[in-house]
Amino acid sequence: MDQSLISTSATPKGVVATLLAALERSHALACAALLALSLLMFLPGFFGLPPMDRDEPRFAQASKQMLETRDFVAIRFQDEARNKKPVGIYWLQAASVALAEHLGFDAARTTISVYRIPSLIGASLVVLLTYWAGLAWLERRYALIAAALMAATVLLGVEARLAKTDAVLTATVVAAMGALARIWAARLTQERSLAKEPFILWLALAAGALIKGPITLMVVGLAALALSIKQGASKREYWRWLKPLADWRAIGLAILVVAPWFVAIAVETHGAFFSEAVGGDMLGKVAGAREAHGAPPGSYLVASLVTLWPIVPLAVIAVPIAWRWRREDEVAFLLAWLVPCWLVFEAVPTKLPHYVLPLYPAIALLVAFIAQRGSLRLDGSWKRIAAILLPLLPVAIALAIPYATLLYGDRTELVGAGVVGLGAVIAAAAAFLLMRARVAPAAAGAALAALFLTFGVYRLTIPHLQAFMLSPRLAATLATSPCRPNAIATAGFNEPSLVFLTRTDLNLTDGAAAARFMVGPGCRAAFVDIRQEGQFSQSLAALGIAPHPIGRVFGVNLNGGRHLDIGVYVNGG
Template sequence: MDSINGSFKKGSVQKIKMIELFNLSKNLILNNTRLCSYLTIAFVFLFSFIFLSAGSFSLPLIDRDEPRFAQAAREMLEKKNYLVPFFNGEYRLDKPPLIYWLMIFSYSLLGINEFSARLPSILACSILSVILYRFSSSYSPRFRLFVPLSFICSVQTLIHGRLATADMVMVLFVTLAQWAFLNLLHKKSWSWLFVFWISLALGFLAKGPISWLVPLFTFILFRFVFWRKPSSILSLYFIPGSLFCLGIISLWAIPALIETKGLFWKIGMGEHVIRRGMEAFDNRPFIPFYYFISPFLSLFPASAFFGLFVETLRKKWSMDNAFLLSWFLAPILIFSFYATELPHYIMPGFPAYFLVIGQAISETKPTRFSILFALFLYILFFVFSLLILFLGFAAGPTVDNPLKPVFLSIGLIIFLLSLFSGAMMHYAYKNSSRAISISIMATAYITLNCVFGFLAKDLHSLSLTSRISPLFKNMPFSSQNYAWGYTEPSLVFYSNKIWKWDPLSSQLNPPYFSLRQETETSLSKALLNVFQGKKQPQLAQKTNFSVDNLPPPGKWGEGKIEGLNLGRMSWVKIEYSYQY
């Protein structure tokens, strides 16, 4: 008995020492503000990086932009021509080269695959979340974590933060430039001056003149509309700063213009900037006030805080908030007169929105209007998520409708994003039950990562290019490749061969690969056909999707296959033939 008591006392003493050691470590961390700040920054970065990486390994490159960027970087690497990008053996002059350089660096580390192509965007978005955390320390020190977390969890960030395109890199440098601009409006600073002009240069190298137009229109709105008080811009050192910025750009631009004989300017600026502003790209319809509506979807679930956004600007009006409002509206003003309308065009202004709602959570008491507006949007999207889940369950077994898991995943993602955002709001305003809020956020975060992974695998198994790509493995370098109807850039990336987008006019001598689109059905019509097939069983054979496996790749073959065209969100059937 004495030995048992002795062991018990010894264990109790060790337990007490462990608790004391834990409390001592906790106090050391909490009292060390610098260490605490570094740990929080690491948390924000890892939270963002893991969230955006989920599913990015298996998600196929989405037509049409992702394969073009990824393949152009590969061809730049293979040709060892780092000035001028190529795609499918031809000039690709619609974007400057920074994103290709970043992809090439990623390829050299991780090989050429979907994740390495997306890594620059994922890293840019993760770094941007850290910048927003630091930026928000001046406005919402108590709840500054709210700013980067709500930014990362918004719909448009979740989409473009994991895409192999130039957008997130551009948004990163625009945000850095705006942060520096605001600091320079307060006082002169050589460090912020260099950050401003270098960010403008790198922003241009990422996606062209939009990185200059956003700060320019921000200042115009700030100086002449919202603040209207003298604001010195002498601290920008405009002439030497502009020369410095242009000098950085010219290190690439002059050799590139010489090599392409001016085509880079003619196509990059003339076709892809000016012409898209005057003529709608791909015959897209022009929708009046499009950019006053689309942010409510793009910013969701944080768009539910729009009432708080308005209340904060009204009650906490200041020079900084006038600048943030000008920043948020600048891209909307720029692209409202642009013929081509795409929801991600106004992303450079989104960081300003999150910085304002960070203040709202920290300082502004919610009004009846802001609460009702938030409830309205939450209920609206909750009902929308239930509708998508219902469509998934009602569409029949997965054998008949392979899109069922996709609909279930999308519905679940919308529901979990709403839950995560609601828990953040609850954490901010309900001090008594924050443990519950943290538990809900952690559960939603982990579940979302899992759902992103499942969704990516489902889309990979349904993507038509992914399904047919095993036939490309034995394709020789000299193969003649023709596609008609289904002319998606992903064919070029996954085969790494030159394709001609023409119908096959005569019999080809091997080696060759030929495919022709037989039918294409929009997803809405395809799903309607599924439900009609359930009501009329005799039509079920005609309305069901088919995802039969391909025969093993050989030296020759022919057949038909169908799958999802991710670029057009349609269900496509093609016939193919090849001989190597």
């Protein structure tokens, strides 16, 4: 090993090498450091972000309704069956809320951060499992570098803060692929026992099936198919290397984990869950763009300039090297993890940035493997240009923050811009170190830059974008009502976050129906957008009632960018 890497000098290279040498002493110490890094990356803004429409509050509301109804089989959003994803994430979110309530947190059911805890745990597990998966071939320090880069990745940081499936799903994929990596590596020797790996892989497949259906199986299956073709090309033994997976104890345990809920939901919905989840949701996305989320092939590649930051410049440098080394076992495995599924996602018309997140650990590990070989060098002008991608994103965000907060916020946020700008300076220094082939210090600098970016955006900037926080502000205005509403309607603003923050039986209607709703018994409230207020006022006049306006909320709907002016009314009880 290069002795310069363990220098104890005060240079960045020496400091990072000293830190890596200390963390290499034990897996426990390495995992503790990675967990601490994960929390530093994921916690800023975790508790302050409002429910992010539309998917997050839909998941959270369905989990809340499980607790309200004590029905942990069917998945519903208000009165509508939500037959899209399996039950796993809802169980985890409901368990998180139930535990918070047991510990005395009375507002847990309407506190979105409680529902995000499974995602936070899932994202942290992605980091730890990336380290574990890397140990199949990498030295500890390079497995640490891969995991640290994964913790810094923009997309994983986003998903750690959203009460959705993707962080937990990615953890199941990395666990399964880490087990498959060891099975792939062990095929060349008969000395190594593979007692644990089949159980890890099958249980990861079972957990993935309960979280998001066939996605974990697709990633593992396509990788296994690609590797089997490679194996068979030289030895005509296409599937023999997978023989350790034919462990009926592991398979049986996985079936025991998965089967009960799938049988129960089939009985309760008379098969409707499978026809809607598979035929409607999954195959519908394959057949065409759904919910205005269509994009051409290549969109994920372009989006990765942001979503894969700060790994992306390292990945750009690593790709041609990986292609030259594609026949080597380690590189073949990581490419089998990455390429087939990436092509599938690019081919499917419906595209959302988080779909490719389970493939990002493969990129981090590929970068670390090439760095371990000493080949991650900027020996061409285009590679030096690629290094510019490292400071480019924080520079763009630092420049955008004052404008965005002036336009959509309660003040121009300069502190957040300054913090992100400092991250840009650190990223530029990391790019300079990368140009000098100092990969470990460059990776550490990239992670540090990501930490500044995260804090500046999530903790200092987003809380000031009040124009987008319509639902929390509407709920806060309603809390000033002179009476406590026992029924609420909304006309013109029907986002799921408003259901989550108010009442499960929130009446989604129009202005005229909202006026008739106010005639009902008890204290009633209505949110009415200005576009519906003409109907609302006319109907109120015809009914001879005059509810009390308690406030107005102005803002922008995050979905579609429409400006809204919403009045809040109560009938005074």
